[in-house]
Amino acid sequence: MSITHNITKYIQSLPPGVKLVAVSKTKSNEEIMEAYHAGQRIFGENKVQELVQKWETLPKDIEWHFIGHLQSNKVKYIAPFIAMIHAVDSVKLLNVIQEEGRRLDRKIPCLLQFHIAEEETKFGFSPSEFSQLFEPKDAAQLDHIRFSGVMGMATFTDNDQVINREFSDLHRLFEKLKTTHFSERTDFSEISMGMSHDYNLAIQNGSTFVRIGSAIFGDRNNLT
Numbered sequence: 166m167s168i169t170h171n172i173t174k175y176i177q178s179l180p181p182g183v184k185l186v187a188v189s190k191t192k193s194n195e196e197i198m199e200a201y202h203a204g205q206r207i208f209g210e211n212k213v214q215e216l217v218q219k220w221e222t223l224p225k226d227i228e229w230h231f232i233g234h235l236q237s238n239k240v241k242y243i244a245p246f247i248a249m250i251h252a253v254d255s256v257k258l259l260n261v262i263q264e265e266g267r268r269l270d271r272k273i274p275c276l277l278q279f280h281i282a283e284e285e286t287k288f289g290f291s292p293s294e295f296s297q298l299f300e301p302k303d304a305a306q307l308d309h310i311r312f313s314g315v316m317g318m319a320t321f322t323d324n325d326q327v328i329n330r331e332f333s334d335l336h337r338l339f340e341k342l343k344t345t346h347f348s349e350r351t352d353f354s355e356i357s358m359g360m361s362h363d364y365n366l367a368i369q370n371g372s373t374f375v376r377i378g379s380a381i382f383g384d385r386n387n388l389t
């Protein structure tokens with residue numbers, strides 16, 4: 166199926182309140198422009214250098230979302246234009262984003278990445294670690310960060326029960342944080358979960374951003 170066909174299908178079938186992040190990592194400007202002409206405006210990338218090149222050369226009304234692990238020393242390259250950082254996974258990174266936001270006089274939208282999967286390799290805060298590291302008053306001090314919500318990845322498995330449990334854990338955590346750490350932040354409203362193979366389960370569990378790559382653009386010919 167063509168990119169145009171796939172984008173049209175998602176735009177028409179995602180329920181209201183669920184936004185599509187078209188994950189365009191490793192894909193060419195031509196492929197991105199095909200999705201753009203089909204009406205897509207939110208694109209997700211996970212490498213800073215690749216993202217900056219695409220931002221420089223593609224239309225300026227694209228909303229770029231950074232979906233990968235972000236190194237603190239690279240925040241400065243994307244801070245001026247990034248629409249959402251999906252995977253903030255350390256207090257150190259929060260502090261660096263705050264500093265860049267202050268310098269640019271910008272409030273940078275961020276999602277906190279939580280470790281919900283069984284797999285050990287994924288990045289992200291564990292819920293207990295987060296409440297030890299980060300108190301409600303800390304959120305108030307980070308006034309150049311827009312705390313927009315949470316992000317997570319489920320275990321890569323065919324077992325729907327496992328995926329369901331992990332996504333519902335993340336939803337529950339989101340609801341809890343909304344009443345504790347982020348009770349003053351009305352824009353704490355997004356849950357980024359669900360990829361090509363599990364986005365339906367994510368939507369059933371309250372996802373507001375699905376991050377879909379291969380089901381739109383086809384398989385990536387490398388391992389990123």
Ligand SMILES: *Cc1c(COP(=O)(O)O)cnc(C)c1O
Nearest residue numbers: 188232360361376377378379380
């Ligand atoms: C690559 C990637 C996706 C998209 O994965 P697909 O299986 O191609 O849909 C989603 N989220 C993150 C964090 C990714 O790195």
